[in-house]
Amino acid sequence: MIAALWHNLDYAASVILFCIGLYAVITKENLIKKFMGLNIMETAVFAFIVAIGVVEGGEAPIMGAGVEPPFINPLPQALILTGIVVALSTTALALSLIIRIWKQCGTIEADELREVE
Amino acid sequence: MTPWPPLLALLIVVPLTGAVITPVVGRTRAVRSADWSLGVMLATSVIALVLVVQVARVGPFSYVVGGWVAPYGIELRFDEFGAVIAVICLLGTLAMVFSRRYAAQAMAEQRIPYYYALLLLNLTGMIGFAVTGDLFNLFVFMEILSLSGYALVAVSGEKIAEMAAFKYLVMGAISSLVILLAIGILYALTGSLNMADVTGRLAGAPAAPLAVAFGALTLGFMVKAAAFPLHIWLPDAHAIAPSPVSAILSGLVVKVGIIGMLRVYQIAYGSGAVDMRALNHVLMWLGALSIVMGAFFAVFQDDIKMMLAYSTISNIGYIIMGLGLASSYGMIGASVHVFNHAIIKATLFLGAGALIFQTGKRTLTDLAGVGHAMPWTVAAISVGAISIVGIPPTAGFVCKWYIALGAVQAGHPFFAFALVFGALFIFIYYIRMVNAFYFRQPRDPAILEVTEAPASMLVPVLILASLCLIMGVMGSLPLSFIEPAVQRLLLPLGGG
Numbered sequence: 001m002i003a004a005l006w007h008n009l010d011y012a013a014s015v016i017l018f019c020i021g022l023y024a025v026i027t028k029e030n031l032i033k034k035f036m037g038l039n040i041m042e043t044a045v046f047a048f049i050v051a052i053g054v055v056e057g058g059e060a061p062i063m064g065a066g067v068e069p070p071f072i073n074p075l076p077q078a079l080i081l082t083g084i085v086v087a088l089s090t091t092a093l094a095l096s097l098i099i100r101i102w103k104q105c106g107t108i109e110a111d112e113l114r115e116v117e
Numbered sequence: 118m119t120p121w122p123p124l125l126a127l128l129i130v131v132p133l134t135g136a137v138i139t140p141v142v143g144r145t146r147a148v149r150s151a152d153w154s155l156g157v158m159l160a161t162s163v164i165a166l167v168l169v170v171q172v173a174r175v176g177p178f179s180y181v182v183g184g185w186v187a188p189y190g191i192e193l194r195f196d197e198f199g200a201v202i203a204v205i206c207l208l209g210t211l212a213m214v215f216s217r218r219y220a221a222q223a224m225a226e227q228r229i230p231y232y233y234a235l236l237l238l239n240l241t242g243m244i245g246f247a248v249t250g251d252l253f254n255l256f257v258f259m260e261i262l263s264l265s266g267y268a269l270v271a272v273s274g275e276k277i278a279e280m281a282a283f284k285y286l287v288m289g290a291i292s293s294l295v296i297l298l299a300i301g302i303l304y305a306l307t308g309s310l311n312m313a314d315v316t317g318r319l320a321g322a323p324a325a326p327l328a329v330a331f332g333a334l335t336l337g338f339m340v341k342a343a344a345f346p347l348h349i350w351l352p353d354a355h356a357i358a359p360s361p362v363s364a365i366l367s368g369l370v371v372k373v374g375i376i377g378m379l380r381v382y383q384i385a386y387g388s389g390a391v392d393m394r395a396l397n398h399v400l401m402w403l404g405a406l407s408i409v410m411g412a413f414f415a416v417f418q419d420d421i422k423m424m425l426a427y428s429t430i431s432n433i434g435y436i437i438m439g440l441g442l443a444s445s446y447g448m449i450g451a452s453v454h455v456f457n458h459a460i461i462k463a464t465l466f467l468g469a470g471a472l473i474f475q476t477g478k479r480t481l482t483d484l485a486g487v488g489h490a491m492p493w494t495v496a497a498i499s500v501g502a503i504s505i506v507g508i509p510p511t512a513g514f515v516c517k518w519y520i521a522l523g524a525v526q527a528g529h530p531f532f533a534f535a536l537v538f539g540a541l542f543i544f545i546y547y548i549r550m551v552n553a554f555y556f557r558q559p560r561d562p563a564i565l566e567v568t569e570a571p572a573s574m575l576v577p578v579l580i581l582a583s584l585c586l587i588m589g590v591m592g593s594l595p596l597s598f599i600e601p602a603v604q605r606l607l608l609p610l611g612g613g
Contacts, residue, residue: 018298025287038290045294049301076304079253083297086260090290093267097286100271100279113280 010051017044031101031108035094042087046080053077124164125180125193128202129245132161136237143230150230151220154237155213161244162206169200173598179250187250188314194250197602198379198452201372202244204459208368209240211577212361215467218573219474223359224272232272239265239365246373252300252310255380259296259341259373263289266370270358281353288350292340296377299333302326303384312384319388331391334381335400342374344437345407348430352414355426360470363422367429367466368459375436375455379606382440386609397441404438405535407431412542416549419480421469424546425462428505431539432458438532439520447523448603453595454516457504457588461512464501464581468494471570471578478564481550486559490567493575495554497582502547504585507540512585515592 005012017040024037053073061071102108135157143150171178177196181187213236220229242262249255267289271282304310306326307318319327336347343351355367385391411431418424436458439451471494472487473479488495504511507518517536524533559565569575588595 022291025291031283034287038287038294041291041294045298045301048298049304052301052305076301082253082257086257086264089264090260090286093264094283094286097267097271097279097283101283104276104279 010054011048014044014048014051017041017047029110031098031110032095034110035091035098038094039087039091042083042090046083046087049076049083050080122180124168125178125195125248126182128161128164128168128248129193129241131164132157132237132241132244135161136234136241139234139237140230143233147226147229148217150233151213151217154233155210157237158206158210158213158240161240162210165202165206165244168195169203171195172197172200176601188309188311191254192250192311192313193248194312195248197599198376199247200598201247201376201455201459204456205240205243205247205369208365208459208463209236211463211467211580212236212365215364215470215574215577216359216361218571219359219361219470222474223274228272232269235265235269235272236362236365238262239269239370243369243373247376250312252303252312252315254310255377256293256297256300259377260293262370262373263293263341266366269362270354270366273357273359273362275357277353278357281357285350285354288340288347292337294337295333295340296337299330299337302330302333306330312380313387316384316387319384319390322390327391331381331385331393331396335378335396338374338377338381339400339403339437340374341377342371342433342437343407343430344374344403344433345410345430346403348407348411351430352423352426355429356420356422360422360466360473363425363470364463364466367426368463371429371433372436372455372459375433375440375451378437378440379452383606386606389609393443397443400437400441401529401532402441404434404436404441405532405539407434407437408535408539409434409542412539412546416542416546418546419482421472421479421481421484421550422466424481424550425465425469428465428543428546429458429462431543432462432505434539435517435520435536438536439516439523442520442523442527442529442532443607444523444527445600445603445607446519446526448607449596449599450516450519450521450523452599452603453519454513456595457512457516460581460584460588461501461504464578464585465498465505467574467578467581468498468501471574472498474574475567475570476564481553483560484564485553485557486555487564487567488554490565491569494570494578497578498554499551500582500585502551504589506544506547510586510589510592512588512592514589515596519596 021037021041025034028034053076055070055072058070058072061074098108139150139154142153172195179192179194182191220232239262242258245258267282267286270285271278303315306322307315309315340347355363385393408431411427415424415427436451436454439447478484504513507513521533521536
């Protein structure tokens, strides 16, 4: 069990990160902190997918003289590059929403906002 | 004769490019952006129509993007389930028409072009989601439509609009992440992202990660579809969004979860490596719960759009239950209800939007007696109400009948009972609504002075209401259209 966990340390780390993020999203009242929790979850998933592509002792798959396999799988990295762009846009949108909530209600604490509603 | 192959790519490229250019077109005069986006939507509709006719004649076909052959490149695949793009284009076009007067009143002029751009982006995302054959591409289109959806909820300018949008964003982003995680696991197991290729390679994959992947996919798509315990983001978001956006969100965007679920089924059943029975059982219960609880909450709503939002939850429940039954009748009924509910709910939301636009009031108490002042709009809403209850010969009847048959066919007559029980609840609150509009004494006599909605609002509502009736009378057409796809899907189960 421990050995299997140690062997898959990268996956275990992303699962733990994911749970930390989820915890923050659920328990934090401050909207910015809530959203930071979401960013942690995003990072966890991205790290997991990048870790899939890792090959032990692999090199970057750039062709040229003297470059030999094994190579790292570049596809997950390309995917996550797209994923990061998506996460960035989500963050931008969420922060601008938070700014407007602040302007309208004067607070960004979820419990106080519930009273305003 | 087969149409020009890149037509399938154009289906996405046309509205996507159109959306990006919209703010530029409307820079000097905002009204130009309305004309432009309507034009883009009409062009897309023509393409969609050609493709749907094509799929009805020859069955599924695909297009290889950039000449990179699948499974290496991105494949666009168009099958019978993808024909939902016809409804997407129809509702998109009508919402554009409806928005002309609405946007002019509801938002500052320099913001109008951005509103149309977001609307087009949202529709592009949905079209792409329906036709892609690649798992990661599916995620990207899902994010395009989700992000534009969050922003569209916030544009209405109501006091709690931003809060509703934020709640929607957090739930939506978590579900997207869960889906991305599942896609990552599937990639790790198979080394491929092409759905057909993944299906072929899944056999023999270890059971535990498969269970996590399919569980995560289902969870994510159920949040998107707003199944009962995961629905908390929906009522506020759908009730507060501008009415044309509500129609799109409620009619189409929640269906993304359902289309996603159909793709999951295609992979799971096609590969034969996943045992979906436990998951199907969960879906049946989720569906039954959504039907009853959605209808239950709707009964207590006074705000007309809030009531319609809860009604969406119970109707999504019908679809989820139909999927979970995994019998051919249930599946066919569920797939057709995706189309029909979109039309019915758009009728209701656009009709309600017209009422709110003309009277400035949004509760049933305040709107009492409005039927005498706006006869056409209220007549259309009544047709929508009758359809959604499922009284023959309207659009809602056929699918609910099929789902009930499916429940019996799958050996779960209890769920047919839940379905009828839910329909009774739905009947109660729609009767309440129609009763208020026609027979209750107006609270404020001024409501009788209100004039009928302008043509740009009335015409889309009337078109949709007549479609509710037409889809009911010609109910067998969509059924026979979707049947081959369902048969193909259920074939590995022994023909369902």
